[in-house]
Amino acid sequence: MAPPIIFNSHVDFRMRLVLATLSGRAVKIEKIRSNDMEPGLKDYEVSFLRLLEAITNGSVIEISYTGTTVLYRPGLIVNGTYTHTCPLSRGIGYFIEPILLLAPFGKAPLKLILKGITSNGIDLGVDTIRTAIFPIYQKFGIDRQELKVVKRGSPPLGGGEITLHLPHVVLQPSTVHAAVKTPAISKLRGIAYSTRVSPASVNRIIEGARSVLSATGCETFIYSDVARGDESGKSPGFGVTLVAETKSGWCYTAESTGSAGEAPEDVGERAARALLEEIEIGGMVGRNQVKPLIVLMVLGKEDIGRVLLGRDVIDESIVRLLRDIKAIFGAEARIKENDNYDDEEQNSEEYILSIKGTGFVNASKKIK
Structure with missing residues (x-):
C-alpha cells in the first residue's frame, strides 16, 4: 500500500479530498488550524467528511484526538440517494461544489436532498451553481444535471432545501x-430572490442591477423569485445572481446578498458591477x-x-x-x-x- 501524500493546513481541504478520491491515493492532512484558539476541524468540514463517506464505499477516515490531523484512504464512488443536513456555518454550495466533481465518476446516478442556507454571500449560491457552474460540466460532456430549489433559506437560521440530481455517469470527460479569443457577450440573465421580506425588495434589486447594466446595450432579463410561506425558510433575506452568456455557451457570473439594513438597490448595483468586472478580466x-x-x-x-x-x-x-x-x-x-x-x-x-x-x-x- 502506497504511503499517503501529506498536506498541511485546512486550506483547500475539500479539493484535496476530491482529488484523493478521484485518484485513489491516500492523503494525510496535518496541522489543521494547529495554532488557532480553537484548533482542528470545523463542524462544516466534519459534515463534508460524513457526506463523502456516504457517497463512497470502503473509504477510511481517521481523525486525530485534537482534530488537527485527518488520514483519508478513499474508496469507490457509488453515489445513490441521500438526505444531508448542512450546518448553518456554511451554505449548501460549500457541499455541492466538490460533489459535482465526484458524482459523474461514480457507479450509479446521485440524488441528494440538502438542507440549510441556500445563499450566504460566502459560498456559491445555488442559483450560481445551476446557471454558471453546470455549463462548465456540459463542455466536458457531462450534462442532464438538475438542481431544484424547494425552499430558500437565508442566514442565520437557514431553513432552505434543494434537490440535486446528477444522473449522468461518464467513463471520461x-x-x-x-x-482562441474571449467571446462576445450575447445576453445578460439573472434571478433576484427574497425570503420573509416585502416582495417589493425584489423589484428594487432588479432596478438597481438594470441601472448599471443598461449601459452595456445587451439584452437583459432578470427573473424574480419571491419565496412565500413554508418556501421562505426561517430568516429574512434577499439577493441576486447575474450571468453574462456568450453564443458559444461560456458565461461569467456574479452574485450579491443583502446584509441587515442594506438597501435592495445597492445589492443589485453591487452584483452588476461585480459582473462587469468579471467580464473585463477576460478569458473563457x-x-x-x-x-x-x-x-x-x-x-x-x-x-x-x-x-x-x-x-x-x-x-x-x-x-x-x-x-x-x-x-x-x-x-x-x-x-x-x-x-x-x-x-x-x-x-x-x-x-x-x-x-x-x-x-x-x-x-x-x-x-x-
Missing part, C-alpha cells in the same frame, strides 16, 4: 480546446468557475486541452491547486501569454493554460 471563464474546469481537464483523455484565462483569474488558490494536482496525479500545467490576437481590441492580459489529460477512466461505472 471530453477534452476542451478554448484558447470567471474566477468561481476555473477550479472545476482545471480538474476536469486533468481527468480528460491523454490529449492536450487548452483554455484562455484572464490574468486576474490565476491567483494563489489556482497555483495551490496546480501544485496539489502535480502531487496527486503527477500532471503539470503550462501557462503562457496569449499571442493569438487578430485585432487591437483583444485583451492583452490573457494567458493560455495547457494541460495534458491523465487518461483517467471511471473504474466504478457499470458496464452494460
Whole structure:
C-alpha cells in the first residue's frame, strides 16, 4: 500500500479530498488550524467528511484526538440517494461544489436532498451553481444535471432545501480546446430572490442591477423569485445572481446578498458591477468557475486541452491547486501569454493554460 501524500493546513481541504478520491491515493492532512484558539476541524468540514463517506464505499477516515490531523484512504464512488443536513456555518454550495466533481465518476446516478442556507454571500449560491457552474460540466460532456430549489433559506437560521440530481455517469470527460479569443457577450440573465421580506425588495434589486447594466446595450432579463410561506425558510433575506452568456455557451457570473439594513438597490448595483468586472478580466471563464474546469481537464483523455484565462483569474488558490494536482496525479500545467490576437481590441492580459489529460477512466461505472 502506497504511503499517503501529506498536506498541511485546512486550506483547500475539500479539493484535496476530491482529488484523493478521484485518484485513489491516500492523503494525510496535518496541522489543521494547529495554532488557532480553537484548533482542528470545523463542524462544516466534519459534515463534508460524513457526506463523502456516504457517497463512497470502503473509504477510511481517521481523525486525530485534537482534530488537527485527518488520514483519508478513499474508496469507490457509488453515489445513490441521500438526505444531508448542512450546518448553518456554511451554505449548501460549500457541499455541492466538490460533489459535482465526484458524482459523474461514480457507479450509479446521485440524488441528494440538502438542507440549510441556500445563499450566504460566502459560498456559491445555488442559483450560481445551476446557471454558471453546470455549463462548465456540459463542455466536458457531462450534462442532464438538475438542481431544484424547494425552499430558500437565508442566514442565520437557514431553513432552505434543494434537490440535486446528477444522473449522468461518464467513463471520461471530453477534452476542451478554448484558447482562441474571449467571446462576445450575447445576453445578460439573472434571478433576484427574497425570503420573509416585502416582495417589493425584489423589484428594487432588479432596478438597481438594470441601472448599471443598461449601459452595456445587451439584452437583459432578470427573473424574480419571491419565496412565500413554508418556501421562505426561517430568516429574512434577499439577493441576486447575474450571468453574462456568450453564443458559444461560456458565461461569467456574479452574485450579491443583502446584509441587515442594506438597501435592495445597492445589492443589485453591487452584483452588476461585480459582473462587469468579471467580464473585463477576460478569458473563457470567471474566477468561481476555473477550479472545476482545471480538474476536469486533468481527468480528460491523454490529449492536450487548452483554455484562455484572464490574468486576474490565476491567483494563489489556482497555483495551490496546480501544485496539489502535480502531487496527486503527477500532471503539470503550462501557462503562457496569449499571442493569438487578430485585432487591437483583444485583451492583452490573457494567458493560455495547457494541460495534458491523465487518461483517467471511471473504474466504478457499470458496464452494460
